[in-house]
Amino acid sequence: MPGLDSIKEAVRKFLRSTSTYEKAVNEFIRDLQRALLSADVNVRLVFQLTKSIRERALKEKPPPGASRREWFIKIVYEELAKIFGGDRVPETEPPYKPYIVMLVGVQGSGKTTTAAKLAYYYKKKGYRVGLVAADTYRPGAYDQLRQLAEKVGASFYGEPGSKDPVAIARRGVEELKGRSDIIIIDTAGRHGYGSEAALLEEMKQISDAVKPDEVVLVMDAAMGQKAYDLAKRFHEATPIGSIIVTKLDGTAKGGGALSAVAATGATLKFVGTGEKIEEIEPFRPRSFVGRLLGMGDIEALLERMKSLEETAELQKTVEDMLSGRMNMRTIYHQIKQIRRLGPLRKVLQMIPGFSLALPDEDRLGMTEKKMERWLAIINSMTYEELDKPEIIDKRRIRRIAIGSGTTPEEVKELLDYYKQIKRAMKQLKRKKGLLAKLQRQLEAGGLG
Ligand SMILES: Nc1nc2c(ncn2[C@@H]2O[C@H](COP(=O)(O)OP(=O)(O)OP(=O)(O)O)[C@@H](O)[C@H]2O)c(=O)[nH]1
Ligand SMILES: [Mg+2]
Structure with a gap:
């Protein structure tokens, strides 16, 4: 589209540029402003947009494996999409007839x-x-x-x-x-x-x-x-x-x-x-902006950024577990990750030599519904209980079950799961070298 067409060129220039990151960002923002203003986008809107792009570009750290420039393009994409309507997808099907x-x-x-x-x-x-x-x-x-x-x-x-x-x-x-x-x-x-x-x-x-x-x-x-x-x-x-x-x-x-x-x-x-x-x-809005950026593979870039972010999160969870900092909050994050990446056991099994007595999530019947209920249970715990699940006794189990609309059996099952993971992690800590291996693997993004 004329007026905004030059954004494509600015993106190409930015990704190819050999100047420093800061310089390239400044140059890109100038080009972007010029393109938007020439397309008659409101000056205040342009100013706000470039301000938030700049702020995020300075503040956000790309996950390991992503370059700052790629991350920057992701930021530009998201912020631009916002000014054209964000996630909105119009409903074009008629809801009834006639x-x-x-x-x-x-x-x-x-x-x-x-x-x-x-x-x-x-x-x-x-x-x-x-x-x-x-x-x-x-x-x-x-x-x-x-x-x-x-x-x-x-x-x-x-x-x-x-x-x-x-x-x-x-x-x-x-x-x-x-x-x-x-x-x-x-x-x-x-x-x-x-x-x-x-x-x-x-x-x-x-x-x-x-x-x-x-x-x-x-x-x-x-x-x-x-x-x-x-x-x-x-x-x-x-x-x-x-x-x-x-x-x-x-x-x-x-x-x-x-x-x-x-x-x-x-x-x-x-x-x-x-x-x-x-x-x-x-x-x-999103596909419109994707086209403006002229990246046929913008989807691929976004997918990759997302998976790198998830890997970084997973790494943090595993590190927490290994360092003994593990508590119910760790389990909470882990359950959320299972929903996105698949069972932790399977993920970890991809690492050679990593055969551990980890709970079998398949056998546990880790269905969507069960994860939902476990998350509800965790949400009903006090801070003290989250940090030290060991203190949860019979009375507390009953209270948590009532608070989360589940049964004491389910609460017990979750606590057992926690204990099994904790035991497995202790066992792992004794196996020297494995930790470093795991770390390397995660950093290489080899779990995707
Ligand atoms: N290039 C281009 N021309 C369009 C588009 N939509 C409509 N036109 C042209 O705009 C002119 C006016 O279109 P009409 O559909 O007659 O507009 P209208 O609103 O019905 O006009 P009135 O009935 O007089 O109020 C015509 O020459 C169309 O061909 C478009 O998306 N792109
Ligand atoms: Mg008409």
Whole structure:
């Protein structure tokens, strides 16, 4: 996307650069700021973003095995994704049928095109789609939508010559609802950028009459950060509203529009990326940012960083166990790790010579449910009990069971598990050399 396209280049430069880390970071941040500002992203937003990137870059230490530069790219990715909506993944499936969608937006924003695009998108997913032409202002609006409906194979309703959009919308829904899963109503966009209030008022009138399940505001990406005000008021006025940003292909200001919409908290569902009927896609901030960074393998990088982090955590747990610092908190972390990495015994078995009398998690039936319950049990222990599980007697067992909604038998089973691990660790400490071996293996990331 023009405007943000230079971010790719900045990433490549950063990863290739032979200057010091600090210098390369500064240079990258300057490039990033320039790219975002040229894409009309709000200055304050750019400033906040680069501030948090810089702070994290200074503070965070990459896990062993990861370079600082790789870690930095991960930080940039996460922070950038935040300004475009973060983890949000839009729900595009209609929750029930028939689902009535009404498109609104200023003149020329792309409503009619988007109505056809949505019809195409949902047809392809197997839904029956109906289109209603409720634009009575624009000459030729009826024909435009009728032709598009024919092209994508959607049902169509319109009344050429009629001047009452509310009545058309109502009759259109009535007419199409028996043979459509989704009904999309195209409306007129008579007002310029300035008269948001008038646009919202008109939208309210039709929507009061038709009672759509969703009102969609269609916005032209060329609005850049100006999209903020309209999106915000729309968001506040319409609890059932979502937004589609069109013409991302045609402007350098798309980054500004997308980040502005995200900043209002409104749901950005789709983006339009061209004039053709199939040029629409659900907006996913994370994959959008992945593409901006130009790293086809950004997923691979993130995966690797995650696994290195987990290995480092595992190492810490094992070190704790070996150093005798082991207590119930260690078990807590260990259970959480088992859920991600698999049984500790299996992980440790990958190290030659590491055959120990460790509890067999498979035999124990370490199911998800059991781990859930064990974690609940641990959560019900006092600090004193966590640090020194040996003090847990019959009375305490009963209390913990009640507190965690489990049974005394389960609490006992967990305490047995703890004792077995502790015994195994003592035994291990006596075997000199093994510890160093384990350490080396962990550092090499050889457990993944
Ligand atoms: N490049 C590009 N052009 C688009 C996109 N969406 C719509 N357009 C173009 O924008 C112009 C206006 O689109 P319409 O769908 O007629 O807009 P409208 O909101 O229905 O306009 P009115 O009914 O007059 O309010 C047309 O030339 C479309 O081809 C897009 O995602 N990319
Ligand atoms: Mg139109």
